[in-house]
Amino acid sequence: MENERYYGIDIGGTTVKIGLVENGAVLDKWSVPTDTSDNGRNILPDIVRSLPGPAAGAALAVPGAVLPDGTVNKCVNLGWGVCRPTEEFTTLTGIPCRVLNDANAAALAEQRLGGGKGFESILFVALGTGVGAGVILDGAVRVGARGSAGEIGHLCIDPEDQAAACTCGHHGCLETYASATGISRLAALAGYPGLTCKQIVDAAAAGDEALEAVVDRACDVLGRGIAGACAIIDPEAVVLGGGVAQAGDYFRLKVQDAFDRYAFHACLGTEIRLATLGSDAGMLGAALYAMG
Amino acid sequence: MENERYYGIDIGGTTVKIGLVENGAVLDKWSVPTDTSDNGRNILPDIVRSLPGPAAGAALAVPGAVLPDGTVNKCVNLGWGVCRPTEEFTTLTGIPCRVLNDANAAALAEQRLGGGKGFESILFVALGTGVGAGVILDGAVRVGARGSAGEIGHLCIDPEDQAAACTCGHHGCLETYASATGISRLAALAGYPGLTCKQIVDAAAAGDEALEAVVDRACDVLGRGIAGACAIIDPEAVVLGGGVAQAGDYFRLKVQDAFDRYAFHACLGTEIRLATLGSDAGMLGAALYAMG
Numbered sequence: 001m002e003n004e005r006y007y008g009i010d011i012g013g014t015t016v017k018i019g020l021v022e023n024g025a026v027l028d029k030w031s032v033p034t035d036t037s038d039n040g041r042n043i044l045p046d047i048v049r050s051l052p053g054p055a056a057g058a059a060l061a062v063p064g065a066v067l068p069d070g071t072v073n074k075c076v077n078l079g080w081g082v083c084r085p086t087e088e089f090t091t092l093t094g095i096p097c098r099v100l101n102d103a104n105a106a107a108l109a110e111q112r113l114g115g116g117k118g119f120e121s122i123l124f125v126a127l128g129t130g131v132g133a134g135v136i137l138d139g140a141v142r143v144g145a146r147g148s149a150g151e152i153g154h155l156c157i158d159p160e161d162q163a164a165a166c167t168c169g170h171h172g173c174l175e176t177y178a179s180a181t182g183i184s185r186l187a188a189l190a191g192y193p194g195l196t197c198k199q200i201v202d203a204a205a206a207g208d209e210a211l212e213a214v215v216d217r218a219c220d221v222l223g224r225g226i227a228g229a230c231a232i233i234d235p236e237a238v239v240l241g242g243g244v245a246q247a248g249d250y251f252r253l254k255v256q257d258a259f260d261r262y263a264f265h266a267c268l269g270t271e272i273r274l275a276t277l278g279s280d281a282g283m284l285g286a287a288l289y290a291m292g
Numbered sequence: 293m294e295n296e297r298y299y300g301i302d303i304g305g306t307t308v309k310i311g312l313v314e315n316g317a318v319l320d321k322w323s324v325p326t327d328t329s330d331n332g333r334n335i336l337p338d339i340v341r342s343l344p345g346p347a348a349g350a351a352l353a354v355p356g357a358v359l360p361d362g363t364v365n366k367c368v369n370l371g372w373g374v375c376r377p378t379e380e381f382t383t384l385t386g387i388p389c390r391v392l393n394d395a396n397a398a399a400l401a402e403q404r405l406g407g408g409k410g411f412e413s414i415l416f417v418a419l420g421t422g423v424g425a426g427v428i429l430d431g432a433v434r435v436g437a438r439g440s441a442g443e444i445g446h447l448c449i450d451p452e453d454q455a456a457a458c459t460c461g462h463h464g465c466l467e468t469y470a471s472a473t474g475i476s477r478l479a480a481l482a483g484y485p486g487l488t489c490k491q492i493v494d495a496a497a498a499g500d501e502a503l504e505a506v507v508d509r510a511c512d513v514l515g516r517g518i519a520g521a522c523a524i525i526d527p528e529a530v531v532l533g534g535g536v537a538q539a540g541d542y543f544r545l546k547v548q549d550a551f552d553r554y555a556f557h558a559c560l561g562t563e564i565r566l567a568t569l570g571s572d573a574g575m576l577g578a579a580l581y582a583m584g
Contacts, residue, residue, distance in 0.1 A: 065558055073558070121437055135524065142429055144526020145413055148558040151523040156516055156554055168557060224448055229524045231443040232427065234436020262448055265460060266357055266365070266440040 007058035007095070008287025009047060010102060013077035016047055017279070020055070021287035024113065028052070029283065040079035048092045059098040059290035060085055061105035061282040065147040070099055073147065098289055100143065103150060105285030106277070107134020108141045110239045112288055114277040119236040123229055124275070125152060125222075127244035130167070131175040131182075135233060141289065153179065155225045163189065177221040180244050186214045201247045216254060223258020230259075230267045241275030248274065299350035299387070300579025301339060302394060305369035308339055309571070312347070313579035316405065320344070321575065332371035340384045351390040351582035352377055353397035353574040357439040362391055365439065390581055392435065395442060397577030398569070399426020400433045402531045404580055406569040411528040415521055416567070417444060417514075419536035422459070423467040423474075427525060433581070445471065447517045455481065469513040472536050478506045493539045508546060515550020522551075522559045533567030540566065 005027070010017040012034060019029040032050050035042040062085070064075035072083050086097040100108075107116075107124035116122035120139045126132040131153030135142045142149050153175035154168055164176035164185075176182050180197035187193070187200045190210060195203075204212040226238055238259075240252060256272045263270065277284060297319070302309040304326060311321040324342050327334040354377070356367035364375050378389040392400075399408075399416030408414035412431045418424040423445030427434045434441050445467035446460055456468035456477075468474050472489035479485070479492050482502060487495075496504040518530055530551075532544060548564045555562065569576060 133524075137429065137434055138432075140430075142525070145528040146526055146558045146561070148522075148556060149524065149526040151526075151556050151558070154523050154556040155520045159516070159554070170554070224451070228447045228520060230440075231446050232425075232441065232521045232524045233434070234438055234441040234443075236437040262451070262462070264440060264443050264446040266438045266443070269438070 003056045005055045006287045006290040007051065007055050008061070008283040008285070008290065009058060010061040010105065010282030010286055011043060011047075011063070011078060012102070013063065016043070017283040018047065018050060019280070019283045019287055020052070021284070024288075026284070029280070034078065036077070036079045038079075039081070040075075043078060044085060044088050044092065048089070051093065055095055057096045057098070057290040057292070058089065058093075059100060059105075059286040060089065061100060061102040061286040063102050066099050066101050066143065067147045068143060068145065072099060100141065100286070100289050101132075101134070101147060102282045103132035104134040104141050104143055105289060106241060106275070106281035107136050107150070107239075107285065108288050109277055109281040109285035110241060110275050111136040113284060114281065115239040115241070115273045115275045116237055121233070121235040122237050122239050123150075123152075123226065123233065123235045124239045124241060125226065127179060127240060127242035129179060129181055131179045133229070135235075137233060137235070152225055152229050155228055157221050157225065174221055174225040178218045178225070183214065183218045183244070186217055187211060190214050197244055201244070201251065205247070205250045215251070219251065219254035220258045223255050223260075224262045226255065226272070227259050227262035227264070227267065230270055231264045234267060235270065238270060238272045239275050240272060241281065245274055295348045297347045298579045298582040299343065299347050300353070300575040300577070300582065301350060302353040302397065302574030302578055303335060303339075303355070303370060304394070304574075305355065308335070309575040310339065310342060311572070311575045311579055312344070313576070316580075318576070321572070326370065328369070328371045330371075331373070332367075335370060336377060336380050336384065340381070343385065347387055349388045349390070349582040349584070350381065350385070351392060351397075351578040352381065353392060353394040353578040355394050358391050358393050358435065359439045360435060360437065364391060392433065392578070392581050393424075393426070393439060394574045395424035396426040396433050396435055397581060398533060398567070398573035399428050399442070399531075399577065400580050401569050401573040401577035402533060402567050403428040405576060406573065407531040407533070407565045407567045408529055413525070413527040414529050414531050415442075415444075415518065415525065415527045416531045416533060417518065419471060419532060419534040421471060421473055423471045425521070427527075429525060429527070444517055444521050447520055449513050449517065466513055466517040470510045470517070475506065475510045475536070478509055479503060482506055489536055493536070493543065497539070497542045507543070511543065511546035512550045515547050515552075516554045518547065518564070519551050519554035519556070519559065522562055523556045526559060527562065530562060530564045531567050532564060533573060537566055
């Protein structure tokens, strides 16, 4: 029945992942390349050409801030400025469309179907080039008044740390220590330049003490930031996703240890879990969001 | 009509403030002393004896953590351990009863009727002996999975600051700098021991440069913590309440300046306002919460 089918569309900087979802089950999924030329104006037409037919609704997950009224406030990686892509999508397809930030979409999917299943409220932390997050409270994604809820990557850890310049213009933001980029930066400061985050974490897990100290520092900052976020929203659980979290329990347990060192006593029972949906999370979350 | 009347009951360590509220208007208000003897077992009977008659509902605002199921997890200032006061209240009166934390009650009142009126989401920060807070998102108070949402007082500012021992057992929590107690502590460290927070802020406002530096330090920490909380929940506005905030715009503008220095760029438009309901906020918020 097309009136129970929804498109989840996760628009990344290189690939668009699209799923057709019915009752939480993925009937089909595919991808199209993201054409960022010409300010990304081909992205939506390319998506629309790939769709097999009508649906009850769709949602776009985008790598940028989304205001509560559906205005996208720039997606640098797509070439998009301030725009309203849902209107163009609906004009092209006749399908009602919503839009949300990609970390928020992944958070929603992990809460409903993944690492946060069974909880009504989670903090989802996406550890990649930067550190994004999504806040699910009382079963709903909370995007914030300016679409900026969950910006845990910009919690101030050490404003005096001039070596920790952040892309946001400040110094000492959490993501300058705990993102993939941040972990590589810490390793370079410790005398190991030119390593990727994966190389660092793998070497640390294999017993390299100097690099383990780097990973410990990143996890200390992350645990402290998550403890701060939990003091504000007190979720039932925290779910770690993104590329860095693929290091699995080795990484998760270090974050849990740091969290337990910093957490307000009432929050000490908060479990830190791993995401389970991988790179499908954004697409699935978009489909769930399309269902309303 | 008794079926539209609600009791708001704010139980403080020395006084219980009670209001009878109908359609948001206070028909009558009074107080009874808080009898903390005998583990506070007279508190509820004393309240109940003062009530003029039946009502559609009541809510208790208490100075301690409240779990989502209505269990109160200790109120040291009342002599209460873990307890379920709503059941005793309903047994004594026949009136349905809810319970919430007092800072959460004040947050709800300020959002509906006070400094946050007109906004659907606010962070309320109560600056007193400690620093409490309440989170209102999408028009509802969000108490968290363990009743600990809004514990901004325990955001970690500087874990290495051994002089900043917090009542929670950690070091460098926000409230060790920005509460009334914290401001007195900072003044003592600067060579001015024995001053109350009000004396310090008044002297700073009157031109004492050394004490103004103390207030600036407290406001810097507070603005940084509020910026962190706003990065997580992105409310429309922030409302400052509690005794310290009675210093008014002198204090508010310093916090706004600090917030603007630390805030994530998308949150820069967040207004910092003053609470307007004073010591009635807890009672009014409890009555609003009783209405459900």
